[in-house]
Amino acid sequence: MTEPERSGCPINLTLEVVGDKWSLLVIRDMMFGNRRHFRELLTKSDEGISSNILADRLKRLLEQGIITREDDPSHKQKGIYSLTEQGIELLPILAQMSAWGYKYLPVTEELGIRARLLSEGGPKMWAEFMDELREAHVGVKRRKKTGPSVGERLQAAYQKVMAKKASNRI
Amino acid sequence: MTEPERSGCPINLTLEVVGDKWSLLVIRDMMFGNRRHFRELLTKSDEGISSNILADRLKRLLEQGIITREDDPSHKQKGIYSLTEQGIELLPILAQMSAWGYKYLPVTEELGIRARLLSEGGPKMWAEFMDELREAHVGVKRRKKTGPSVGERLQAAYQKVMAKKASNRI
DNA sequence: TACAACCAGTTGCAATTTGCAAGCAGTCTG
DNA sequence: CAGACTGCTTGCAAATTGCAACTGGTTGTA
Structure with a gap:
């Protein structure tokens, strides 16, 4: 085993x-x-x-x-x-992989936008996102909640690119 | 292919x-x-x-x-x-993996010491180490050279733990 | 209450990948 | 000129992967 x-x-x-x-x-x-x-x-x-x-x-x-x-x-x-918590702390690894892939590999536009935001946001944004994950997965309430969450911002950016792509295709 | x-x-x-x-x-x-x-x-x-x-x-x-x-x-x-350069920029991924493994997995003392130093050093130390790698691998001269390099410091720390282990075994 | 759709998987099997051990031709060293 | 060393390659068994079908159960709907 x-x-x-x-x-x-x-x-x-x-x-x-x-x-x-x-x-x-x-x-x-x-x-x-x-x-x-x-x-x-x-x-x-x-x-x-x-x-x-x-x-x-x-x-x-x-x-x-x-x-x-x-x-x-x-x-x-x-x-x-x-x-x-152990799983949530894999985020920095994923973030670094995401940044590296974004820089060197043929990433599609809609899937690359999250990578770009996450990379630009840096460790501070990652920490914020990890706090959100703690709330959603482990049930740990986070303190400050001002404006849209990182998760929402990433999702919104993805939707925006997808919408643009759809309109271009018409 | x-x-x-x-x-x-x-x-x-x-x-x-x-x-x-x-x-x-x-x-x-x-x-x-x-x-x-x-x-x-x-x-x-x-x-x-x-x-x-x-x-x-x-x-x-x-x-x-x-x-x-x-x-x-x-x-x-x-x-x-x-x-x-592309290979050297994999370092942050390795550093994050190293930190995660050090925190959650049964890392041996002598192999963990590098992980600890690298984690404590943070992105600034990584950048310095990447500059050293650029010099050694790509031939790009780096500017400031004050004191022992990151590579040397990691190696020295490793040797120190190994020496301690050896002396304990006698 | 019948029935289709949905749920989290499991099973069987072929294709690919891995891992070990041995081997190989060329090169350097004493 | 022998023996060690170089970067690999080959053969083969074992493990892993990937596909497709299937299982046993639950839920929503008519």
């Missing part, structure tokens, strides 16, 4: 936990896409993860303490997945 | 380039361990990469423009691998 670690290097250990092609995408969707149910993660992902892989990754992330699962009171079969 | 991308999301694209269990470890060894030759990367890595995997990863990193390869003038068969 517990496979032996290759080394005690922090980078290696992190890679052993989230160093595959899907785990961080699942976490990304939970963070930026508000996906909390199995079906949402399965069908609303841009990359099209298959159900067995998703089930396996969720199980591993659960075992690692990166997410939790609880029953949805509104539906007996639904489970709600939440990020733990 | 060019496999189709799953999506134009920057995080996904980054994961398609370095989102496997070995690529970032190779880059880590080039950055923090001064490994520049095939054999060095093969034998001096804590995790024990096998030669076919290493050859494949180096090839892919070359194709992606993250590293370059040139002949070693001192030995006709030796190649020297260098990080490109």
Whole structure:
């Protein structure tokens, strides 16, 4: 069950936990896409993860303490997945990956806009977003709430680009 | 040759380039361990990469423009691998992974010390280290050189912990 | 109360990727 | 000229991935 670690290097250990092609995408969707149910993660992902892989990754992330699962009171079969503090703190890794990909890889416009805002916002914006995630996932109330949240701002920017694209296509 | 991308999301694209269990470890060894030759990367890595995997990863990193390869003038068969600017800018991702692993995973003392220093040093220290890497890999001279370099400081801290461990074992 | 749609997964199987060990041709060293 | 060293390559078994179909249950609707 517990496979032996290759080394005690922090980078290696992190890679052993989230160093595959899907785990961080699942976490990304939970963070930026508000996906909390199995079906949402399965069908609303841009990359099209298959159900067995998703089930396996969720199980591993659960075992690692990166997410939790609880029953949805509104539906007996639904489970709600939440990020733990440990999971929320993966955000800086995702933010850095996002910035690097935005700079060097062929990112589409609509998916790049979030990367740009997040990069321009810097660690301060990340911290604010992590506070919002703590509120949504761990139930920790945050203090100051002035203006739209980071999540809302990212979403609004994405919608705006999508709307522009749609109008161009007509 | 060019496999189709799953999506134009920057995080996904980054994961398609370095989102496997070995690529970032190779880059880590080039950055923090001064490994520049095939054999060095093969034998001096804590995790024990096998030669076919290493050859494949180096090839892919070359194709992606993250590293370059040139002949070693001192030995006709030796190649020297260098990080490109694009490769050097992976450092913040490694630094964040290092910090996360240090915080949440069972990191050994001697391998954790670098993580701690790098985390405490923050983005400013990362930028300084990246400048040192630019000098060593891309040949860009850096300006101010006051005191020991970040690379030297990390190495010295590591040696110190190792020395302590050795003396304890006697 | 029947029925379709939806829920979280599981199962079977083929294709790909990984990991180990051995091997290889050329190069340098004593 | 022998032996060690160079950057890889090859063969093969084991593990992982990905697709598609399927399961057993729940929920909303007529």
